Amino acid sequence: MSDAALEARLARFLAARLGAETVRIAALERSTEGFSQETFSFEATVVRAGRTETRGWVVKREPVAGLLEPYDLEPEFRVLHALSDDPLPSPPTPWFERDPAVLERPFYVMERLPGEVPVPAPGANGEGPFTDAERAVLGPAVAATLARLHAVDWRRLALDPPAPGAGPAARELAAWRARIARAGFPVEPILADSLAWLGGNLPATDRLVLVHGDYRLGNFLVVREHGTARLTGVLDWEMVHVGDPHEDLAWCASPLWRAGTPYASGLLPPADFFAAYAAAGGAPVDPARIRFWSVLAIVKMIAIMLTGLAAFRDGRTSDLRLAIFDHQLPYLHLLLATTRGWIPGGDT
Amino acid sequence: MTVPVESLVDGAVRTLLDAVAPAVGSRYARGQLYAVIDVLRNLRDRIEERAALAEADAAGAADALARIVVALRAADAAGAADAIAAAVRAAPDGPPAARAAALAAALVRASEVLAALPGAQAAAARAALEACLVDRAFRGIAHLKPSLLAEISRG
Numbered sequence: 001m002s003d004a005a006l007e008a009r010l011a012r013f014l015a016a017r018l019g020a021e022t023v024r025i026a027a028l029e030r031s032t033e034g035f036s037q038e039t040f041s042f043e044a045t046v047v048r049a050g051r052t053e054t055r056g057w058v059v060k061r062e063p064v065a066g067l068l069e070p071y072d073l074e075p076e077f078r079v080l081h082a083l084s085d086d087p088l089p090s091p092p093t094p095w096f097e098r099d100p101a102v103l104e105r106p107f108y109v110m111e112r113l114p115g116e117v118p119v120p121a122p123g124a125n126g127e128g129p130f131t132d133a134e135r136a137v138l139g140p141a142v143a144a145t146l147a148r149l150h151a152v153d154w155r156r157l158a159l160d161p162p163a164p165g166a167g168p169a170a171r172e173l174a175a176w177r178a179r180i181a182r183a184g185f186p187v188e189p190i191l192a193d194s195l196a197w198l199g200g201n202l203p204a205t206d207r208l209v210l211v212h213g214d215y216r217l218g219n220f221l222v223v224r225e226h227g228t229a230r231l232t233g234v235l236d237w238e239m240v241h242v243g244d245p246h247e248d249l250a251w252c253a254s255p256l257w258r259a260g261t262p263y264a265s266g267l268l269p270p271a272d273f274f275a276a277y278a279a280a281g282g283a284p285v286d287p288a289r290i291r292f293w294s295v296l297a298i299v300k301m302i303a304i305m306l307t308g309l310a311a312f313r314d315g316r317t318s319d320l321r322l323a324i325f326d327h328q329l330p331y332l333h334l335l336l337a338t339t340r341g342w343i344p345g346g347d348t
Numbered sequence: 349m350t351v352p353v354e355s356l357v358d359g360a361v362r363t364l365l366d367a368v369a370p371a372v373g374s375r376y377a378r379g380q381l382y383a384v385i386d387v388l389r390n391l392r393d394r395i396e397e398r399a400a401l402a403e404a405d406a407a408g409a410a411d412a413l414a415r416i417v418v419a420l421r422a423a424d425a426a427g428a429a430d431a432i433a434a435a436v437r438a439a440p441d442g443p444p445a446a447r448a449a450a451l452a453a454a455l456v457r458a459s460e461v462l463a464a465l466p467g468a469q470a471a472a473a474r475a476a477l478e479a480c481l482v483d484r485a486f487r488g489i490a491h492l493k494p495s496l497l498a499e500i501s502r503g
Contacts, residue, residue, distance in 0.1 A: 189455035190481040313351045320363040330488030337482045
């Protein structure tokens with residue numbers, strides 16, 4: 001679909017939902033940051049009851065193929081919609097549409113929040129994404145926001161909770177193991193060994209919470225001003241589910257997202273991040289559970305990459321960015337060895 | 349590599365034609381782009397992954413599996429040792445990629461066999477397996493170029 005056609009369809013959709021006389025779409029941009037859902041941002045100038053208002057919006061649309069297929073956008077929409085009035089910095093998300101006549105595939109619409117998304121990669125000179133002054137403010141804010149997220153009453157969100165005890169760990173491991181199998185590649189021995197280790201070391205969970213599932217550098221929206229920074233949004237809720245809070249903690253602190261720094265998501269030393277989370281009202285962090293979820297974090301990333309590679313191999317996407325995962329997997333195998341504790345000095 | 353070289357080249361050509369070429373405005377850049385596509389198309393059937401990489405993986409796996417078998421026999425786990433030795437014997441002598449794949453599968457089999465043994469009985473064999481997997485991981489990154497992921501993400 002051309003940009004002009006997309007603009008016309010979006011204008012019609014918004015006009016109907018807002019009861020507007022006219023809607024004009026401008027500054028339509030396809031995002032290059034995400035590797036999974038298709039993301040479009042744009043400005044809509046709305047004329048309604050004689051008043052004109054311009055506001056930024058973001059559309060998330062189900063892709064033809066991608067890293068987290070098979071897709072179902074509705075659960076994440078339901079969560080985002082329910083959180084729209086919560087103090088959590090999640091984007092207000094008013095509409096979900098499944099009718100293929102509108103944008104061909106299911107999508108939902110969110111308000112665009114201010115800020116930029118620092119990417120999880122070192123800068124040109126190897127520097128991290130944040131200055132020390134920014135880290136001092138953002139680190140505790142990110143930890144506190146996660147504690148707040150984990151305090152949300154998930155029972156009102158119509159999500160399917162796992163069984164108590166080892167249920168959350170067992171369910172997540174089974175889901176990622178199934179994705180690896182579906183990709184249909186030979187399983188690398190270190191991955192097979194790690195899957196077996198995870199299966200033999202399922203931790204029990206004493207508290208079920210709303211897990212974001214992808215809470216980490218790269219999904220934080222940040223405004224930098226006056227030498228400091230503030231967290232304005234948490235994005236990409238497509239892996240949201242009910243589970244063990246340690247899953248988000250380990251994912252956020254994983255070496256996957258340190259951007260060349262020793263810090264969890266480029267912000268705080270992992271131990272300080274966990275302490276800040278507990279100080280903000282999250283439960284104390286259990287190192288044994290963190291160890292399990294840290295290994296699963298790497299396995300999960302490998303599963304995501306294998307899914308993208310399978311889509312590319314099968315010709316279901318022409319997005320060459322998925323092919324580069326072939327060159328990222330060996331790093332993840334090394335991270336797996338590090339996280340398993342097989343390489344002296346490796347940080348888990 | 350996970351995806352066959354031919355599939356990677358085909359995918360790159362498809363992306364350049366479908367997604368990149370329509371967005372290139374300069375005539376010079378467009379000519380260069382089609383030259384790249386021409387080079388890739390003709391390269392496709394003349395290249396294959398280096399045999400030396402598969403041979404190195406196979407040699408590392410064979411050495412580790414031999415040490416695992418010896419360690420298991422020394423630990424009075426003859427049945428486990430026999431199971432792993434059988435997987436090694438089943439690996440073909442060549443071509444290199446097929447041998448490397450079969451020995452990788454034998455490493456997976458060894459991991460399963462060791463997981464079924466008491467920790468103390470498997471300890472020496474596990475140490476050999478873990479050392480092999482670490483070596484394999486380091487070999488995997490040895491030929492990689494610095495990632496352009498940051499630029500790719502920024503677009």
